[in-house]
Amino acid sequence: MTVVDDLLKRCHELGADPRNTNYAGGNASAKGSQTDPVTGEPVDLMWVKGSGGDLGTLTASGLAVLRLDRLRALINVYPGVEREDEMVAAFDFCAHGKGGAAPSIDTAMHGLVEAAHVDHLHPDSGIAIATAADGAELTRAIFGDRVAWVPWRRPGFQLGLDIAAIKTENPQAIGVILGGHGITAWGETSAECQANSLEIIRLAESYLAAHGKTEPFGPVLPGYEALPASGRQARAAALFPLIRGLASTDRPQVGHYTGTDVVLDFLSRAEHPRLAALGTSCPDHFLRTKISPLVLDLPADAPLDQVKDRLRDLHAAYRADYAAYYERNAVEGSPAMRGADPAIVLVPGVGMFSFGADKQTARVAGEFYVNAINVMRGAESVSAYAPIPEAEKFRIEYWSLEEAKLQRMPKPKPLAARVAFVTGGGSGIGAATARRLAAEGACVVIADRDLGAAQKIAGELGANALRASDVAIAVAADVTSEDDIRAGLAAAVLAFGGVDLVVNNAGLSLSKPLLETTAADWDLQHDVMARGSFLVSRETARIMIEQNMGGDIVYISSKNSLFAGPDNIAYSAAKADQAHQVRLLAAELGGHGIRVNGINPDGVVRGSGIFASGWGANRAAVYGVQEDKLGEFYAQRTLLKREVLPEHVANAVYALTGGDLTHTTGLHIPVDAGVAAAFLR
Structure with missing residues (x-):
């Protein structure tokens, strides 16, 4: 197998299991040599999942291919963390050949780490440790010196330098926990890298299972338990059009409904209002879910009209709060506010309503909030959930690089979101x-x-x-x-x-x-x-x-x-x-x-169920033509003579x-x- 074959096999196996990473989350890379068609000499290259791709369905066309010598030479022109975003444009000058995917913000992490293979993933168990209030201590307790702790830093060139330095200083380490974010692992072979990634993920899972308290979300709130299945579906159908309309105040949205046990249990517990208000942490999560959901604060059996009135009031308050969040954090040059409607609406006893520009986006937003619930459960079970600060969330959500990515997206089709x-x-x-x-x-x-x-x-x-x-x-x-x-x-x-x-x-x-x-x-x-x-x-x-x-x-x-x-x-x-x-x-x-x-x-006539069911034979008899000539007959009696x-x-x-x-x-x-x-x- 080639280097690319090995990389794609690893990506598919890791991406096939939602315990390892979420849809379109994380990335993986491999380094190797190839003959340069210009010089005829070997050249060291790196293949890495490009921006926006999904590990589980990745193909070779979704890989960015870069010259390793040029990528690492960027260290010499790096202007510092305040200007690190400029380095993304520099990746284009490191490309090998033509075509290939656009390099993602994590490219530096993969290229600067001295390992032939690198994985960066967003497993729920790893993010639970990464978002725990004492994440550094938990990392040492769980992994010893095999996994290092990296305090929160926004993805970019500096984070790549930080991780590269940690690997050099800790030759025994197989990877790191990225505070507030996820995990990174490495290996000298693709199999070793994959094994190291899975070791980190499974050890974190085992630790949470063995040491976590049984009710991290607190006791059940009376009246907030899940409605029976039939009543739950009926209540969801009765509420969804109103909620969708509210969530489409700024722009039309498609919705997705989730009534799984994970969501319903979370909403039935005493701590869910506090935890939901803290919002999500992993950048991949809150870019899709917004920083926090709208949460209905009424019991499951509240009268329908009361629920609708309360949702309208909460939506108005959510929009005001989001606008205030934007005003608190925006600086000169920040992109304009993209919209103040919630992407996630939580209704106790009923479930979760998630929204996006199309059905897939809406569904994936809901899947990411389920990931966030799992993260909160894990962090609260062994510590306290402590997501990254609001200002850092804003820097991600309204990042100029994120804005540029949005601007590159294809123009919506005319009936999108309908x-x-x-x-x-x-x-x-x-x-x-x-x-x-x-x-x-x-x-x-x-x-x-x-x-x-x-x-x-x-x-x-x-x-x-x-x-x-x-x-x-x-x-x-x-x-x-x-x-x-x-x-x-x-x-x-x-x-x-x-x-x-x-x-x-x-x-x-x-x-x-x-x-x-x-x-x-x-x-x-x-x-x-x-x-x-x-x-x-x-x-x-x-x-x-x-x-x-x-x-x-x-x-x-x-x-x-x-x-x-x-x-x-x-x-x-x-x-x-x-x-x-x-x-x-x-x-x-x-x-x-x-x-x-x-x-x-x-x-x-052609393809018509009505004509095929006998109408065609009858009309043909009325007009005195063969049934298989009926379409031609109709065409000839028209002004345009067209069927x-x-x-x-x-x-x-x-x-x-x-x-x-x-x-x-x-x-x-x-x-x-x-x-x-x-x-x-």
Whole structure:
């Protein structure tokens, strides 16, 4: 195996176990020689995980490759700790070859330490020792002289120099505990380095287990115990839209709900308010969770209205406190305040609500706060939890290097942070719409009577994501059932925090002349489309109003809502009902910032579940054409002579919701390739 192969193998094995490090946290490196293509001579290089990568999924393209001689020569031009940030730009002049990842702030630590292999990790057990009030003493008690203590210092060139000096002065040491931060270990082979990292992590775990007190968070607070599972889920779904709306005051956010035992136990204990107020410590933690969460101070069974009112008050106080934190610590040249809303909201008895610009970011923020709870438990069990000072947290959060990293991030897609609920999403127009909305950045809930079809589309949309459920989920929903609709929307809320964009697409069609249309036919047609879209709109409007973030409701109506064709009285009348719902709801919901618009397709044959279920055969018989030529027939009767596909309808949904038509509501857009008889008048 090559040096890079060994490094990636080590990264994957360490990153696969959450006890070793958190997602995208920590880094690892390896040093070795390679032939310089310019001189033909051997050159000493270092391969190190680049900025923003994840150890568990790292590939060779995620490594930064630097010349070791040039990296170490930076010591000669180092201007001192007050200007150490300048050294990050200097790493670019140490790069070997082209391509490769951007070097992270920890590059100096890896390059300056005299060891062939170095790991820097954020294990909960190691950070528990690092954030304990007497961390230095605990380090000596646990590890003897095999692991040294490094007082807190912000990551950078000076920290790399400090660790390099400690290794030189302590040749017996296998690594260090970084105060307030994590661990670093080294070895002359990749296997030795990995073994040393695991030795530090496992010894810390064993010590905490053997010496830690059993209730580090204090006794249970009466009334703050976890609600029963069913009641907990219902309360979370009832609160999430409001909480998401509050957390989106500065910018829209996607939410993630966590109701694990770790979170619920923490919130049930007497010390949780004190510890939560202290905030997180490891830079990787509070960059994602903010320095502290918003914590509801009411018991689990408090009346829902009281809880909502209290959350509004606490949110206002949180924003004021965060602004004061910024003002206390900002200096000339500090980046502007990025937003004062919480990233983590804790509700006793219910769980944790975490937020981010997309679902993965929201989920990872919650995972990091679980790490923080584990850290607090460990530190409190053997000492007292003592995170780094507020001023140091601010220096990390509003670090110019962090700001530059944020500015390098790709521009969000047009529908980023929006949650879409698509009925009839398992096939045809619904599936095409789900694909388009997901491609534009939305989280998508695919609702369909056929759960298997919905799951297939959801899996397709999430195939390239870290977790498929970060992009799309499937729910079984018959839109004629109020219970199904409420359950499907509750699943959407629990998955993503709420709903912003609804597509009323579910439908069927019975093609019969008037005299052959039964009352049952009429009722079924209207139950699915007229009643079903009304029910979906009503229940999603409740969520949108609670969120106070505006929203979009789009009806997939039909050319037949305007055009009087033969032999489809039930279908066309139901579509006309939907078309007028658009106008009525646009007038009623506009005051809440909710826009309601419709799309009138015609002749969407290819991929259509309706046409495949018998409607196509009936319409072909009515028009006297072969069923497989029906799409061509519809195209030839249009002004543009073009066949309408599901993707064309999906494009219209995006046009209405993607940001360019922000002042449009109550509109019907024809997607019929031009049917003069269906022109809007």
